[in-house]
Amino acid sequence: MKHGRGGRTSSGSGTAGVKQGFYTGRWSYWTLVLPILALIAMFFYIPVALAFFWSLFLERPFGGGSEFVGFQNYDRVLSDPEFWNAMWRTLIFMAIAPTLAIGLSLILALAADRGIRISQAARNIIIWPKAVAGASIGVVFVFIFNPFLGIFAPLNEMYPGIWNPRIDGGDAFATLVVAQVWNGIPFNFIILLSGLQAIPDGLAKAAAMDGSGPWRRIVDLQLPLLTPQLFLTFVLEFVGTVVEAFGLIDTMTQGGPGGATNLLIYKIYVDGFKAYDLSGAATQTALLMMFVIAMVILQFRLERFVKYER
Amino acid sequence: MTGNAIAMEDVRKAYGGNLVIPGLTAEIGGGQFTVILGPSGCGKSTLLNMIAGLERVTSGTIRFGRREVQDLAPKDRGCAMVFQNYALYPHMSVRNNIGYALKVAGVPKEERRKRVDTAAESVGLRGLLDRRPSELSGGQRQRVAVARAIVREPSVLLFDEPLSNLDAKLRHGMRMELTRLHDRIGATSVFVTHDQVEAMTLADKVMLLNNGEIVQYAAPSELYENPATTFVATFIGAPAMNLLAADGEGAGIRLPDGTLLTKTPFRGPVTLGIRPENIEIVPDGIPCRTVYSESLGSHSVIVAALPDGQELRIATPLGRRMTPGEALSVRFMKGAIRLFDPESGKRH
């Protein structure tokens, strides 16, 4: 991702490079940008600010007024082991699901990039899950992994109790990961394949002249040149998995069994909309936001190590 | 019809604190073909954009005829422009590209049709009107851009390096056509380029710009014959004029090592300018040694080293080949020597 500059800064000279910023009318400018500014102010920046604001108040449900409590909500949340458990599970999920989704997408993209006969059809099909909601595929996967009706039912008959995501937390977590990976492959696949196809043909030819075979070129040429796209997929996946798991959890496990799949995003929902603990939910939202922002900033700090000028 | 004269008075342009044009006063003759020439970054495009109304002047006035135009929008100035990369609208047919300005101006469909046909005809685009720009060759796109400019019958026609994307052969053809077009429609034409050949062949008058200031504003032959500064001398002509650091000792001018170059009377340090074609190879003149020579068919260019090491470019019509290291002696033609002040670069 390039860090763009909107138009030209005041120091830019008249003849330098791509000079944009041609029109000057003030009224028309603000008319054009106002809709999006109003939209994001109302439904993005106010909610963000409100979450931080409320995290400092004790809000009574059903409009019973509120009371400033300073950092007491943070004290309460941070000393709650359930919060840390949910955070920890979120972290594990973030470590496993994106890695698998991106790794598999990478392998598939490298294969599809070979341009063999099946590539075209495979490319089309692999993108389909992008159009399937997590909640919809959750309904299907909960059936597929059903211990008595699903694909592991025969296994369970032979060795009773070997697979049961309704009782075994590890099994439940695994089903979530599989569903998340299924849902996450297409977008990563598209990005990585686009990246591979943008590598100039001449480079592969040059490498071939240098005696590098097709396998060797994957390691020596394609992977290094793909790092910007790999980086992008990791940034998007990390942020995505924090929240996308919700649809899967809600339809597959409801956070169970025994809280084994209760990730932070699900806990916030339950605390806020089921237990009406608005202050607690707002505080956890604020904490999760800070975590995500820190992650994104960290990732962009790392970005300059993966940029190539092409 | 003869186009309006363009009068610029103390025109300045600054971007932030960066003064690109520090106060320029000049008049461009009505109906003339004027070329604004200069290296990249000299402010020539900025100047053209200010004439067009695409950029605001920081201060100063611009007049078309008697009308002050510096605060008018482009469409109200009665000028049209041909852009460097043609800037054709890629999604419109050639007809709609040419007719867009008329459409915006609310010209009725029937009249629009006629005027587009006439404009297309005059640049030889008949039969291509329903194509998209992407289906045209570079030369044809160029013609569309020209037709788009002349369809509004502007009194001022502006060109922003329009030939720089064509190959050499096409460029030559287009130069000729532009000259003929200019003669036919008589609009005041202002043509910006960094290519001195275009300037020399197209212009009635050349305005040579450097760092936002006019260095010389004269007919092409005058620029060539009598460059006002060493900058003009090196910018115009290929191969460029030789400039030698020398000393005048009253009765003649010598190289620092004492070699006599010419008997032109002068006293004090001087930069001596001599065009390569004004150097003759003679049996006993200034001795030098061949460094390199290349044959260009009609003539050869020899690079030779003078006794003190300064290099001299010599154009000989003889098609004569010299081997590196070979000795020769030369003479500077009388009346072709130009003397410049070594400090300021200005002509003596």
Next chain:
Amino acid sequence: MVEDTRGIDRTAFAILIIGVAFILAPIVIAFLTASLSYEEFVSAGGIGLNVGSSFLDNMRRIVTETQLPGQLWNSIVISLLVAGIKCAFAFTATFALVFYESRWNWIIFSLTIATVMLPLELLVITTYQIVANVAMPLNWLMQITGLAWLAEEVVGARHEFRLSLLDTYIGVALPIATSSTSVFIYRQFFLSLPKDLPRAAAMDGASPFRFMIDILLPLSWTPLVATFMFWFIGGWTQYLWPLVAAATPDAQPAVVGLAKLANTEPDRIPDVPLLMAGALFVSFIPVVLIGVMQRQIVRGLNLSEK
């Protein structure tokens, strides 16, 4: 190139087959199961490779016995709103950011792009409160400026403005439409256009607005269509936000309706064939869309540039 690629091509072939199988497996299973009647399903004892004849029957039950058809319509409207708002707002704003000279460009660009960092799901708690009363900022403003006090003096009673957008199409769609990735995509595209286009248009007498409509809009067709499709699908697959913002089944989109359907029968063996038919029913529009339009979408998003 003269090169022995049989080994790698065979491996690639195998990988693609496995990948396609993994992607298709749940879809095929859903289809197979949806073709069974409930009795056939129970007697088969779960997942199997039998093809039944009750597919149309199950679909008929989805259409007549569940609320999914109405909710499918909700999904269509909400997704169209999301895609339309996102594309239109981002298009005009990006036009201004790229083609106008203003010192606000950089700030506005940053503000819009920052929305990508925090997904809506993260903000449901407070976004819900805002959508439940969109006049809330107005009330704050009146309190801060003292206007509320003034109004109290004049009218005699304290007045709080209330306007809830919960359970409305627009209320569900607007917060989803905040994520402004389109600005980034359009900006890349606009910057790739010849820089003299707006100048040529100005010479032809076109105002900025006219340039935007006559020239920029038709030129941007590819990225516009691609992003529209993409956000349509994105709106369709939203779950958490519609779940909280649309409490009544009449206002819920199909994905939420499906999840509710799946959660209703905890005791007996669930009517899995019906559920699978439902899952296919709520997914077919976006899947067909992506299957047919994928070339345009991938090209228009210009993903290789990032």
